[in-house]
Amino acid sequence: MSISKDLKVIYELLYKAFGPRNWWPADSPFEVAIGAILTQNTNWKNVEKAIANLKKANILSPEELHKIDIKNLAEHIKPAGYFNIKAKRIKNFMNWLFENYDGSLDQMFSEGLSSLRENLLSVNGIGAETADSILLYAGEMPTFVIDSYTCRILSRHEMLPDEGSYDDVKSLFEDNLPEDTQLYNDFHAQLVHLGNQFCKPKRKCEECPLNVLL
């Protein structure tokens, strides 16, 4: 079976098992972007607490996060872990947003995908997964998000490319699926759900909906 066929089958199996995932859980594109930085190597439950702190303090906006003192910001996002480095990364993102797009996400997303992705990657603290998460889930742009779950699931089903770099795995999906923002959105969300609920490290999964493929 071709990899293209496999990917479609995998998505359909996941969708049937879990239903639509309705990602990203956030009230605004800006919240998505900040959440994408906060969730770096961090449990989403912890990120929710940090986001709640920012909302409660009324500082979850480009203007407020642009002017807030970095130590103060770090205090608010403590529950997300790595709070000092993440405060720095959020400030880097805000400085870049105001220098290049007048502090406006709408203006930022009016730029073309490949150019914007490259520029996002130039921000210290925004790597490939964070950039793609912002582009896909905040900007609704067709770029596939790869994360550790994606690689673990592919690996367990012996579908991980030998060249396993981020861009190689990303191309595996993008080259073998229709360029469809909604599909990219829900597919990645399904993979995260599978990784969270079933496909755990050092444990074989009896109930994995993908086992029919083995």
Added chain:
DNA sequence: TGCCAGGCCGGGT
């Protein structure tokens, strides 16, 4: 109780 979580950077080889 230890292991893990929706990564990324910087320095060393």
Added chain:
DNA sequence: ACCCGGCATGGC
């Protein structure tokens, strides 16, 4: 071009 240590809280 890889490899590794550092970053840190909270849930299960």
